[in-house]
Amino acid sequence: MAQQPSIPKGTRDFTPSEMLKRNYIFDTIRSVYKSYGFLPIETPAMETMQTLMGKYGEEGDRLIFKILNSGDFKQSVEASDYANATSLSLANKFCEKALRYDLTVPFARFVVMHRNEIQLPFKRYQLQPVWRADRPQKGRYREFYQCDADIVGSDSLLNEVELIQIIDTVFAKFGINITVKLNNRKILSGIAEIIGEPEKIVDITVAIDKLEKIGIENVNAELLEKGLTQEKIAALQPILLLQGSNEEKFAKLKDILASSEIGLKGISELEYIFKMLQNVSLRSTLQLDLTLARGLNYYTGAILEVKANDVEMGSICGGGRYDNLTGIFGMPGLSGVGISFGADRIYDVLNQLDAYPNDTKEATKVLFINFGDAEVAYSMPIIASLRANGVACELYPDAAKMKKQMQYANDRKIPFVAIVGGDEMAQNKVMVKNMTTGEQSLVEKDSVLSFVE
Amino acid sequence: MAQQPSIPKGTRDFTPSEMLKRNYIFDTIRSVYKSYGFLPIETPAMETMQTLMGKYGEEGDRLIFKILNSGDFKQSVEASDYANATSLSLANKFCEKALRYDLTVPFARFVVMHRNEIQLPFKRYQLQPVWRADRPQKGRYREFYQCDADIVGSDSLLNEVELIQIIDTVFAKFGINITVKLNNRKILSGIAEIIGEPEKIVDITVAIDKLEKIGIENVNAELLEKGLTQEKIAALQPILLLQGSNEEKFAKLKDILASSEIGLKGISELEYIFKMLQNVSLRSTLQLDLTLARGLNYYTGAILEVKANDVEMGSICGGGRYDNLTGIFGMPGLSGVGISFGADRIYDVLNQLDAYPNDTKEATKVLFINFGDAEVAYSMPIIASLRANGVACELYPDAAKMKKQMQYANDRKIPFVAIVGGDEMAQNKVMVKNMTTGEQSLVEKDSVLSFVE
Numbered sequence: 001m002a003q004q005p006s007i008p009k010g011t012r013d014f015t016p017s018e019m020l021k022r023n024y025i026f027d028t029i030r031s032v033y034k035s036y037g038f039l040p041i042e043t044p045a046m047e048t049m050q051t052l053m054g055k056y057g058e059e060g061d062r063l064i065f066k067i068l069n070s071g072d073f074k075q076s077v078e079a080s081d082y083a084n085a086t087s088l089s090l091a092n093k094f095c096e097k098a099l100r101y102d103l104t105v106p107f108a109r110f111v112v113m114h115r116n117e118i119q120l121p122f123k124r125y126q127l128q129p130v131w132r133a134d135r136p137q138k139g140r141y142r143e144f145y146q147c148d149a150d151i152v153g154s155d156s157l158l159n160e161v162e163l164i165q166i167i168d169t170v171f172a173k174f175g176i177n178i179t180v181k182l183n184n185r186k187i188l189s190g191i192a193e194i195i196g197e198p199e200k201i202v203d204i205t206v207a208i209d210k211l212e213k214i215g216i217e218n219v220n221a222e223l224l225e226k227g228l229t230q231e232k233i234a235a236l237q238p239i240l241l242l243q244g245s246n247e248e249k250f251a252k253l254k255d256i257l258a259s260s261e262i263g264l265k266g267i268s269e270l271e272y273i274f275k276m277l278q279n280v281s282l283r284s285t286l287q288l289d290l291t292l293a294r295g296l297n298y299y300t301g302a303i304l305e306v307k308a309n310d311v312e313m314g315s316i317c318g319g320g321r322y323d324n325l326t327g328i329f330g331m332p333g334l335s336g337v338g339i340s341f342g343a344d345r346i347y348d349v350l351n352q353l354d355a356y357p358n359d360t361k362e363a364t365k366v367l368f369i370n371f372g373d374a375e376v377a378y379s380m381p382i383i384a385s386l387r388a389n390g391v392a393c394e395l396y397p398d399a400a401k402m403k404k405q406m407q408y409a410n411d412r413k414i415p416f417v418a419i420v421g422g423d424e425m426a427q428n429k430v431m432v433k434n435m436t437t438g439e440q441s442l443v444e445k446d447s448v449l450s451f452v453e
Numbered sequence: 454m455a456q457q458p459s460i461p462k463g464t465r466d467f468t469p470s471e472m473l474k475r476n477y478i479f480d481t482i483r484s485v486y487k488s489y490g491f492l493p494i495e496t497p498a499m500e501t502m503q504t505l506m507g508k509y510g511e512e513g514d515r516l517i518f519k520i521l522n523s524g525d526f527k528q529s530v531e532a533s534d535y536a537n538a539t540s541l542s543l544a545n546k547f548c549e550k551a552l553r554y555d556l557t558v559p560f561a562r563f564v565v566m567h568r569n570e571i572q573l574p575f576k577r578y579q580l581q582p583v584w585r586a587d588r589p590q591k592g593r594y595r596e597f598y599q600c601d602a603d604i605v606g607s608d609s610l611l612n613e614v615e616l617i618q619i620i621d622t623v624f625a626k627f628g629i630n631i632t633v634k635l636n637n638r639k640i641l642s643g644i645a646e647i648i649g650e651p652e653k654i655v656d657i658t659v660a661i662d663k664l665e666k667i668g669i670e671n672v673n674a675e676l677l678e679k680g681l682t683q684e685k686i687a688a689l690q691p692i693l694l695l696q697g698s699n700e701e702k703f704a705k706l707k708d709i710l711a712s713s714e715i716g717l718k719g720i721s722e723l724e725y726i727f728k729m730l731q732n733v734s735l736r737s738t739l740q741l742d743l744t745l746a747r748g749l750n751y752y753t754g755a756i757l758e759v760k761a762n763d764v765e766m767g768s769i770c771g772g773g774r775y776d777n778l779t780g781i782f783g784m785p786g787l788s789g790v791g792i793s794f795g796a797d798r799i800y801d802v803l804n805q806l807d808a809y810p811n812d813t814k815e816a817t818k819v820l821f822i823n824f825g826d827a828e829v830a831y832s833m834p835i836i837a838s839l840r841a842n843g844v845a846c847e848l849y850p851d852a853a854k855m856k857k858q859m860q861y862a863n864d865r866k867i868p869f870v871a872i873v874g875g876d877e878m879a880q881n882k883v884m885v886k887n888m889t890t891g892e893q894s895l896v897e898k899d900s901v902l903s904f905v906e
Contacts, residue, residue, distance in 0.1 A: 005504055005562040005782045008550045011497035013563055015570060016577070019493040035840040037817035037847035040472040044464035044596050045498060045552075045582065046518075051458055065499075068519040068548060070586035074540040083532035087525045094547075095521060097461045099498075109458040110466055117468060119864045121850055124469070129498065133523035143497050156850035158829065165837070276826070279833040329458040364490035373729070376611065380732040384618070387488040394490035397574055397609035411572045 010134070010142030020363070021356055025174075025343050026127055029147045032170050033125040036162060038149050041124045043106040045131075046097040053098075055105050055328070057297075061088070063133045065142075066095040099131040103148045104298075104325065104338065111152055112329040120153030120334075127343075139314070139348060150338030152326070157269055160302045160321065161276045163339045167306055167317055168282045170341065175355045177309040178316070181289035184270050184302050185320070187253070188293060190263015191239055194256065195232045204228075205293035208240065212291065216240060239290055246274060246288045253290070269302060285309070298322040302337070311352050316345045363392060366416045366432075366452055367409045370396040375420045382418075382430065382445060389449050409435060416452045463587070463595030473816070474809055478627075478796050479580055482600045485623050486578040489615060491602050494577045496559040498584075499550040506551075508558050508781070510750075514541070516586045518595075519548040552584040556601045557751075557778065557791065564605055565782040573606030573787075580796075592767070592801060603791030605779070610722055613755045613774065614729045616792045620759055620770055621735045623794065628808045630762040631769075634742040637723050637755050638773070640706070641746060643716015647709065648688045650681060657681075658746035661693065665744065669693060692743055699727060699741045706743070722755060738762070751775040755790070761802050769798045816845060819869045819885075819905055820862045823849040828873045835871075835883065835898060842902050862888060869905045 007013065014022060030040075046067060053061055069076070076093045077085065085093075100106050103126045111122065127147045134140055149166065151159045164180060171178045188208070192201040203226040207219050219240070223233050239256060242249050250271060257263030274286060284306075294303045301321030308316055319339030326334045350356055366386065368379045376395065383393045394414070396405045409417050419431040419440075430448050433440045443451050460466065467475060483493075499520060506514055522529070529546045530538065538546075553559050556579050564575065580600045587593055602619065604612045617633060624631045641661070645654040656679040660672050672693070676686050692709060695702050703724060710716030727739060737759075747756045754774030761769055772792030779787045803809055819839060821832045829848065836846045847867070849858045862870050872884040872893075883901050886893045896904045 005565050006501060007497055007504075007562075007566075008499045008501055011499055013497070013567065014495040015567060016492035016494060019495060023493070034816065035843070035845045037820075037845055039469035039816060040476070041469060042467040042472060044460055044466070045584070046461045046464055046596065048459060048461055051460075062523070065523065066521045067552070068521055068544055070516070070518065072540045074538070074543055079532070079536035082535045085527070087527040090527055091521055099520070109460075112458050113460075114466065114468060119861060121861075123847070131498070143499065151850065154850040158823070158848060158850045162848065162850075169840075276830065276833070279830045280837045363487065363492060367490075370611070377729065377732045380729070384733045387622075390488070392488045392490055394576070395611060395615065397604065397607040397611045397615075408572060408574075 008142070010136030010140075012141065012143070016363075021350070022343070022347060024356060025346055025350070026145070026147065028173050029170055029341050029343075030125070030127060032166055032173070033149050035169075036123070036149075036166055038123045038125040041107075041110060041126055042128060043100065043103075043110055043126070045099055045129075047100050047106055047109070049092065049096055049098050051109050051329075052101060052105060053092075056101055060101060064101050065099040065131045065133055066091050067097040067099065068094055069096055100128075101132060102130050103128060103146045103340070104150070107148070107150060107338075108325045108336075109329055111334070112326050112331045115331065121151050121159075122153055123149070123151045125149040139345060141344060145343040147341040147343050148338055150336055152334050152336040155335045157272050157302070158276065159337045160273050163319060163337065164273070164277060164286070164304070165280060165282070167304075167339060168284045170317075171306070172283045174346065174350060176311075176316075176346070176349055176353065177283075179285040179287050179307050179309055181287050181292050181305045181307065182270060182273070182302065183289055183292040183304075184266035185299050186262045186266030186269065186301060187257070187290065188266075190257045190260035190266055191236070191290075193260045193263065195228075195235045197228060197232060200226065200228065202297065204236075208291050209293035211240060242290055246286065249288045249290070266301075273302065294318060294320060298325055300324070304339070308349050311349045313345055313349055315342065316349060317341045364394050364412060364414045365391050366393045366418050366448075367405070367412075367414045368393065368395045368418045368420065369402065369405050370399045371421055372399045375425065378425050379418070379420050379430075382448060386449055386452075391449065391452060418448065461595070463589030463593075465594060465596070469816075474803070475796070475800060477809060478799055478803070479598070479600065481626050482623055482794050482796075483578070483580060485619055485626070486602050488622075489576070489602075489619055491576045491578040494560075494563060494579055495581060496553070496556075496563055496579070498552055498582075500553050500559055500562070502545065502549055502551050504562050504782075505554060505558065506545075509554055513554060517554050518552040518584045518586055519544050520550040520552065521547055522549055553581075554585060555583050556581060556599045556793070557603070560601070560603060560791075561778045561789075562782055564787070565779050565784045568784065574604050574612075575606055576602070576604045578602040592798060594797060598796040600794040600796050601791055603789055605787050605789040608788045610725050610755075611729065612790045613726050616772060616790065617726070617730060617739070617757070618733060618735070620757075620792060621737045623770075624759070625736045627799065627803060629764075629769075629799075629802055629806065630736075632738040632740050632760050632762055634740050634745050634758045634760065635723060635726070635755065636742055636745040636757075637719035638752050639715045639719030639722065639754060640710070640743065641719075643710045643713035643719055644689070644692055644743075646713045646716065648681075648685045650685060653679065653681065655750065657689075661744050662746035664693060695743055699739065702741045702743075719754075726755065747771060747773060751778055753777070757792070764802045764805050766798055766802055766805075768795065769802060770794045817847050817865060817867045818844050819846045819871050819901075820858070820865075820867045821846065821848045821871045821873065822855065822858050823852045824874055825852045828878065831878050832871070832873050832883075835901060839902055839905075844902065844905060871901065 052064055073094050129143050129145050131143050188205050189201055192198050192204050207222045211219050220233050292305055299320040300323040303320035305315045306317035321337040323335045325336055386393045415435050417433045424431055428445050429442050432443050432451055505517055526547050582596050582598050584596050641658050642654055645651050645657050660675040664672050673686050745758055752773040753776040756773035758768045759770035774790040776788050778789055839846045868888050870886045877884055881898050882895050885896050885904055
């Protein structure tokens with residue numbers, strides 16, 4: 001009895017037409033990264049449990065896919081211990097390895113392990129899949145690609161400036177109008193400080209982060225629940241509801257945070273980034289957004305997120321500055337800043353905008369019809385020469401009916417069909433049919449290349 | 454206490470210089486596949502256990518990396534059942550998913566699931582990593598890339614012919630001299646038939662496969678152990694020791710296999726492939742090798758393996774014809790033929806031959822020295838314009854000492870350094886230093902592009 005095949009939920013196959021679109025996305029991002037001098041690295045799909053666990057919070061630990069030790073893994077847990085063990089404690093015994101959850105932690109691990117082989121500042125890009133045991137839903141997958149670029153070993157804010165230029169260039173190439181929302185963790189710290197709750201910074205940022213999704217009433221309710229007094233919540237309101245141009249926001253914010261050194265530092269960092277970006281012409285809108293917090297705890301400076309202006313979609317790119325990521329692996333004091341493009345969401349946005357360039361749809365240029373061995377023998381050197389000159393060709397493998405072969409050319413959208421029969425062979429020629437116009441031309445054997453190019 | 458980071462044994466990080474070499478290999482293979490009209494697909498890293506288990510023999514089942522079910526996996530095995538369970542039976546309960554072991558089985562699964570979206574004959578290529586829990590050793594990894602091309606839905610031997618042309622072209626581009634060893638499973642069946650042991654075909658091919666490694670004495674000993682009589686082993690000797698040109702071997706073989714229909718069919722298939730390949734000029738040596746068996750049981754026709762002539766190394770490419778791979782997934786009668794390049798071994802061969810082209814080592818073309826914000830503001834539009842014209846540039850992010858910045862350019866092998874100070878700004882110019890010659894040139898702001906190109 002044959003199996004009905006399926007794939008694990010939350011994962012996807014990519015057909016050739018989807019691959020061409022995806023490669024267009026990856027190639028575009030990669031080419032821009034390269035033009036800024038970023039270098040590629042790759043890390044293994046599997047990392048040790050020790051490298052991954054505890055880096056993404058409790059929820060993250062649950063969502064990491066763990067790999068069963070090969071061989072007799074059962075030996076590591078006695079039957080008498082099994083009964084009272086939890087699944088998580090068992091996973092820690094049965095598994096030494098897990099699938100990477102993002103590219104940032106593996107990158108930090110890479111920098112520490114290869115510190116003697118790399119030059120600082122080290123600018124790397126990495127385009128690889130990551131795996132998360134999230135509940136699958138529209139636009140959320142259990143296997144998806146991240147496209148990261150990071151610079152480690154430089155505190156300079158020019159790195160932030162260049163990363164925003166990269167974002168601007170990538171989305172300009174895609175033809176997607178975007179808004180880059182910017183904030184700074186230091187400003188958020190300043191806010192927690194001036195309302196007298198510096199130790200509640202995480203609760204406050206988590207609540208603020210939800211402003212757009214759940215509205216101000218619910219954010220205030222959550223802050224109350226987390227133990228902030230009504231008075232302190234009231235003090236937060238002018239900040240949450242700050243309106244106006246970026247300049248106006250900066251001006252008001254300087255007033256509000258006048259007594260917070262760290263808050264003012266955050267403002268001056270962002271002002272510098274905005275100022276330096278005026279040296280180049282950006283297509284994107286830059287927006288100071290104090291409600292932007294970003295979930296990950298390791299950010300310490302500028303943070304950013306990108307939204308498409310013309311399509312309803314979550315963040316399509318994000319990033320920020322982290323001051324001590326490699327510290328957990330024994331290498332403190334190395335500052336980093338990075339961005340990550342969400343290839344899967346960009347794919348959906350480009351589909352909605354129907355914004356793929358036409359040539360991503362084309363592949364084979366000429367199909368040679370197969371009438372039998374003699375004709376094939378005549379065609380083979382012609383085909384070899386076309387391919388050597390960069391023209392993708394196919395020889396139909398079977399001497400099937402002409403109609404079937406032409407149908408294949410049609411289905412595959414192959415623009416030229418080469419027909420070689422006895423007459424063409426006798427004349428040292430090839431009949432070439434342009435499938436768009438329907439026109440047929442009898443072409444010298446040696447001229448097929450210039451004809452189809 | 455900081456962790457000492459490590460990666461799982463048998464896996465590898467790839468540094469930028471290794472990535473450039475690897476991408477050269479992948480890009481070369483990909484470009485040749487494309488020139489033959491093959492289309493890209495990708496499948497998920499994880500497949501269901503049902504898809505993978507039982508497809509690679511008992512040994513394969515053991516070597517498949519299994520992924521622990523997320524959530525409360527412990528629920529699926531009662532404590533009372535745990536004591537008597539084996540690790541393998543537990544794995545089947547704890548795990549629904551596993552990492553793919555090769556690209557062929559996922560491809561068969563893909564064809565069956567997408568049969569209504571693809572046109573037959575379907576020519577696909579796929580370059581993705583696979584995972585095996587093999588004991589790591591020199592040249593054998595637990596994560597490695599396969600670079601496969603297959604055609605399904607066509608019985609034509611022209612597919613075999615084109616795959617050999619692909620192999621020839623790829624290794625010509627790499628500058629690696631190779632021998633393509635060819636055999637046919639039907640010939641092996643014919644041999645088993647004429648010595649009167651058709652049901653021992655697997656044992657015989659497994660033993661013959663080891664001829665080169667363990668020598669004729671040991672092969673004969675193994676055959677004896679598997680239950681072949683001395684008489685039958687004697688009958689095998691002329692075949693095992695067949696010498697001469699391909700034509701001589703074919704002639705002798707036709708005599709030996711005269712009474713085996715399937716054996717003669719195998720010979721005539723190979724003769725056709727050799728004949729048709731004479732229509733194009735190949736660089737590679739083609740060799741009929743009756744001791745080539747290839748381990749995988751699903752092959753039914755032509756099989757091939759590639760060896761580098763000038764480097765001691767195992768097979769660097771292999772493949773063959775399989776008549777019923779999709780049958781296990783409920784779609785019988787679809788013939789396929791494919792090849793797979795061993796990217797990791799090719800990497801090692803190219804390293805041994807030092808045969809990488811020079812330009813795989815280069816990345817950033819111009820480093821702009823950073824003297825401070827005013828100079829950076831002047832440089833930014835120049836840099837943006839160079840990048841827009843395809844010239845990879847870097848701006849040193851910190852206004853560090855000149856020496857340190859020059860050292861960075863040296864370490865990174867960046868060929869040009871652009872120096873912008875007060876003088877250059879006053880004259881609307883840029884000082885460009887050629888790092889190879891040491892020469893410095895004062896260049897108009899708008900002429901940097903043509904100067905460094």
